[in-house]
Amino acid sequence: MFFAHSLPGESEERWQPLAEHLLQVSRLAAEFARPFGASRAAALAGLLHDLGKYNPQFLAYIRGERTGQGKGPDHSTAGARETLAAFPGGSDRLIAQLVAHAIAGHHAGLADGEGVGGLTERLKKELDPLDPAWREELGTEWMVALEQAFCPHRERARLPFQLSVLGRMIFSCLVDADFLDTEAFFKTAADLTPDRDWPRLPDINPHLTARFDAHMARKQADARPNELNGLRADILTHVRAKASLPPGLFTLNVPTGGGKTLASLGFALDHARIHGLSRIVYAIPFTSVIEQTASIFREVLGEDVVLEHHSAIDAEDGKERSSRDKMRLAMENWAAPVVVTTNVQLFESLFAARPSRCRKLHNLAGAVIVLDEAQTIPLHVLRPCVAMLDELARNYGATIVLCTATQPALGAPSRPGVRGFDGGLELSPERELAPDPEGLHRRLARVTLRRASDAMSDADLIGELAGHEQGLVIVNSRSHALSLYREAMAAGLAGLVHLSTRQTASDRQALLAEVRLRLAPQDPRPCRLIATSLVEAGVDIDFPRVWRAEAGLDQIVQAAGRCNREGRRPVADSIVTVFRPADASTPREIAGFASALAAMAGGHDDLFSPAAIAAYFEEVYWRKGEALDRDKVLSRFRESAGTLDLAYRSVAESFRLIEERMAPVIVPREEEAKAALAALAAERMPPGAAARALQRHLVQVPRPDCDRLRTNGHLSFVEGFGDQFAVLATPQFYTRETGLEWERSDELSLDGYIL
Template sequence: MYYAHSTNRADKRDWQGLAEHLQAVAKLAESFGHRLGIGEAARLAGLLHDLGKYNPAFQDYIAGRGNSVDHSTAGAAIACQRAAGGSKIVAEIVAYTIAGHHAGLPDMTGKALSTLTERLNAFAGASLDPAWESELAVNAANLLPAFQWETTDRPRCAFQLALLGRMIFSCLVDADFKDTERFYGRIEGRSFDRQWPQLEDILPGLLDRYDAHMSRFGSPAGELNMLRADVLSHARSRAREAPGLYTLTVPTGGGKTLASLGFALDHARAYGHSRIIFAIPFTSIIDQTAAIFREVLGDEVVLEHHSSIDDEDKSPDRRAGRDKLKLAMEDWAAPLVVTTNVQLFESLFAARTSRARKLHNIANSVIILDEAQTLPRPLLLPVVWMLEALARDYGCTIVLCTATQPALDRHNFPAGHPAGLPLEGKELAPDPEDLARRLKRVTLRHAGPLSDAALIDELADAPQALVIVNSRKHALQLYRAAEAAGLAGIVHLTTRQYAADRRRILADVRQRLKSGAPCRLIATSLVEAGVDLDFPCGWRAEAGLDQIAQAAGRVNREGQRPVDQSIVTIFQAPDNPPPSEIKDLTGDMQRMMHRHPDLFTPAAMADFFGEVYWRVGKEGLDRGRLDGEPILQKFRLSGSRTDFSYRSAAENFRMIESGMLPVIVPGDEQAREAVRQLEIDQIPSGALARKLQTYIVQVPPKARGLLIRNGKVAFAAQGIRQDQFAVLLDGTLYDKTVGLLWEDADYLSFEQFMI
């Protein structure tokens, strides 16, 4: 008798049989994959993933005798050996997923440790008991997915196959987790994971709630409310059009969040989508958006997921049995998910099990990319290819929702350029040019160079004002200088603060603005994309036109003040020049701004992004500057064989701020209680990460390493979870007004710090 999972019983009476586990995972993975058209491949992955446990040495290991044994390579090797004909290349992709179901998807070749090629070459089939042949019905004859292949473009075909691998991998690791959970849950009488309702089952009720919420506003009175009603009506009227790629271009204040939700609900009803995913650029507006959706649809259907806590442990030997349950992160099975661009796209390019688990639940979703102009240009090509593949192959409808569309329509690019999307005729808003004209709220003023002292002098005459600068360092300097100058109502907002504190600060700012109290907010760009604020005036350090337009959206948002008195001042900061990327964007704006009397129209924005894409390509928009790592080149076809570098690509795919590492700040009793629960093995990491995600500050990797070495930060739990949750121990380093000052822990020399 061969076993998959053991318990404390020496007589093995309640151990899980290996064939039982493999067949259950295969069946569940097939059910996940069936919805994606990849059921047979997912079934094969599930059936073979733990084949190496038919090794007597592994059975000794789970019985407490001997050392750990590689049990992932055997199934990968058998998958490759058993397939033939057209299924052979898919079987090879299945091999990646089986080999990586504990340690993460591997590279086929290269310098990375434990490549798939090395593992397959080292596989010794004699170590397997032939009993597996009679216990498992392995069929690798018909693995081709049910969608159209890219037959004329080999780079796109390689990308398509690589995404197929990630989707199979997701079906496998989620099925493996769920069956393991069921086994231990039955033994221990508990459940590890939250159970969510299916969207299709509750959609009629959600639409009733949505319509009831919108009806509370009554007949629209006033130009702004009539305009919002027109946007909503027009977007919902397009909901029965075919799934695919869409845009929703609505200036700030035009009601695009609720309009996009209405479209998503109607579209899901028309085409049977499994869930709705809202991806947002900054955690600063996750709370705001999730709160709106909870108010409209109810708390029980909304998952808010922006935690950057992940499994940082590189040792696959420590991820088996109960351990995989402790480490498991969100599977995105909720009907409505509110997340960040970082979570969405880094999951789609992930190699680790903890992040990739959710991918099969992204398929067949309505995905709203809020503030789509923030998509990182250095990664634009892989992002665009991913969006197109999700829509083409995996049943997704994707809405690029923003006030400042990044001109991704193919007609904005040279013929045949790989960065363009088929967006012609896909606009959901009634008339973007007319909306921009009717929703004009501010007047731009170009001030030229403005020192901090001069800026503070101007702020002295503006009791309520917003200032946005380009770095945390400059924001902190300016905040302290304004405090020293004795200005009333100075408020600081930065990613140095954890999300729960930022939420409190924004609530205080809104109350000050409403009551007329002094309120001078000094912030970084995190405040400009979608944060619901309405200042009389603002200052923005020089940046690209898209950022300036977003900053302007926080001034006279409700249109209650005269446009000519609602001034947004653009200035240069001589002592804090912008980083090179932003400096280049200001040059792009300079080259086109004389051509447009109103810089906030869609035509001006398209002209600006045309300048951006012309510059980053230099010679016809070459791929290198839009796929800067590069990512796409890590997926190649060599004849009928794959040469995929999943692990290397995942390491290189890093969006804005995502190179940072999380530190948990236990700033109140709720956070401290969650930290205490980290020592309880029975609580899975995903549940704890959900509680702690609003208490995270992102820190540069070297700074976090320094904090750990100096005893200011420590990993809170031992055992399997010991590398997951880094917690701040020294509360003096965190100030609620300015956030985490990790520099204050620098007791080492600069040379030591750089080691």
């Protein structure tokens, strides 16, 4: 008998038979792929993914008879080769190539089609012959036509890209099914429970909708009866009334403070219930907003249905791993009914090659995907991101809601000859969820915009801030925010708070709660917040004055949404001042946005009007042109004469939303973090559960600085998990007020240690 997985020291009677594993993975993968019509292809991938284990040499390896041999024989190439041999031509050949990519990469990740290390090269390697038993145990039923109803909306010009997405989806089905079945075997053998078992959204949606309705009823009963709260209620009613429209692309154009978050959740619940959709995925640009949004959703829907996923605690090395090693990876599959994540997690996963990043992708089929502040997608990857959103809506049954205060961020030009975003989404006015966006803008106008005539030094800013007991200053970098905070502290300003991604999510949440208490109208206290742009998208704070370092119009609009948010003050007294910093350079990309704003600002009296915002984005996109796909992602997937050349790995290596590569460092100050690390080290907690618990206690550090922390002994690592869980070992580098000062890593060097 041949085996998929062994249990060292245990009788072979307790090992997992290979045929049992292959058939179970095949069944699971087919089930995962059914929503997008590729169940036969996914079933084939599952059935043949470990075909190379029908090799006497592999059997000797897992029995421990190949001493000194290191890792076992290649067991994934054989299945890829057999797939291509079974479908040598015809319409199934293209799909067979996608299946071969998935099988060959199910441990080490998807490879490019051509080039060094590509699939073509790998298929040429010499392999040990397989035992004929595989044909008897697996049968021949799998040799059927692969082409089903996948990619129903195909276009010749975009077919290579569409097929690349299909291949990545098949890969996702395979690696998730493989992991789940492998985890079930090892956990059962050890009498442990699997990591997590989420309920299905269709099963619980009526209950969640009832909770949502009850929450909104309480909220309305407690709200002050004023125009703003009445307007928010009207927006919610109008948005939910459109939930019966067919799945596809929607926009929700509501100015900041209009209640977009809860309105979009209400729409998503209703739309998913009416159309039987599988889950709700809420993608947000900043982790600071994820914490707030996930907290709101848990309050509304309950603790056990919301997955908050933003940490990048997973393996980056791309090594081929044994099944046991894979159990030690922190991997998410987004099987939760409601997922709150970042744009980085969403889009970098959609263009990823590693199993740990791709495992979740099939769960986007048939989902409601809400992009909060959609205009924040970085320009250098905008075209491929938009193409991916379009593909999810076209061929995977997903509904996409572009939720923003600055539409039309991702739409195609409104008429021929307009400078703008060629290749943008075809957005229909009939699928705008908000009532009368032009009218909403006028009714929700709450601030006066001013531009400082001269550059402002930090001393100037502190002088102006000193004249107001409550004020918010937003600058363009973490270093500027920290230096300005320290100078303000030295000047003796009361109520100072510093907020940036130097701090952990847990501390940011606590600091924002403190800010809200200080701003409470019934007991106002001094509150001067110095922050980076992380406060701009969806953070619910209300200051009387805001100073914003020069940036793009969309960021200024977002900053203005933190001023007089509740409409309690006169518009003339609620001033947003845009200034050019004298003591800090403006980052190059932000300077480009500021230039685009300057180019169009003269033609508009009201820069916050929908017409001005449309003109701004036309200017931005026209200036960028081909640089909207800077790395030529879309042209790196090719097909010719029935042969695919898919640059999976090279695209994954270059596709980055945030160009500065970051690495997560865990700050173990709080008991939750200490307990999770201890449980992980003692193997009492699965790595996925530990990663979820720890993501509120980590800081994303620029990779060169993280490497320097490691070299100088300021990081420790949980034994047995490689470098996945990097822990700050020098506590004096972190305070709640200033966050992690990684620049201090050269002050002293310590000997690293193992937890």
